Amino acid sequence: MAEHSPLDKLTSASAQGNLTEVKCLLRNGADVNGYNRFGRTALQVVKMGNSAVAIALLKSGANPNTRDPCCNLTITHDAARDGWTDLVRVLIDYGADVNLLDSHGNLPLHLAAREGHYEVVQLLIGRTTNPALQNTQGHTPYGLALSYSRMNIANCIATYTGLQID
Missing domain, CATH: 1.25.40.20 (Ankyrin repeat-containing domain)
Known part of the structure; x- marks a missing residue:
């Protein structure tokens, strides 16, 4: 099975509300405004109600x-x-x-x-x-x-x- 791209990993972590993983991927250069294989950004799929993940993405320059x-x-x-x-x-x-x-x-x-x-x-x-x-x-x-x-x-x-x- 092919490994997922950093963007897919970032959007997946965002959708799951995994703040630790989101921060790690951002620190390692994942493009906060990049699109995953489904054409979505990490902020677009952020786990609703998880403002901490949204804040981490926004502080890193995510476009709201x-x-x-x-x-x-x-x-x-x-x-x-x-x-x-x-x-x-x-x-x-x-x-x-x-x-x-x-x-x-x-x-x-x-x-x-x-x-x-x-x-x-x-x-x-x-x-x-x-x-x-x-x-x-x-x-x-x-x-x-x-x-x-x-x-x-x-x-x-x-x-x-x-x-x-x-």
Whole structure:
């Protein structure tokens, strides 16, 4: 069986949340922004909820705005959709752009609102240039929150954007 490349090892260690291995591979010259055999970077596959591994990668220069080749998602989209508040905060601290759109015109705020992640919405809303932006289906984060009965999130967005709630 062929030995995996350093990039494959780095992405594997990142996906497993193995901080010790990630640091070792980085010290030994693994390209933090290189793509593995599946076309992903170590940060793109980082074990969600493992902010320590994300921080190690970001401190080594990982680009938090690299897009997934399939849906144009960034790691911030993934973390917002899945409700990883601490990871979203770390990504923002290291330069993640919360205003990037995925292939469907969704901001990370759209995904957090749709999935009901109140703390993530609170974190993103003040950093989002246009929190009333419509995605390609014509939905705003507020509209998605309403559609999915996320009333606390809809109220939060309405308060921030000055919408009148009936």
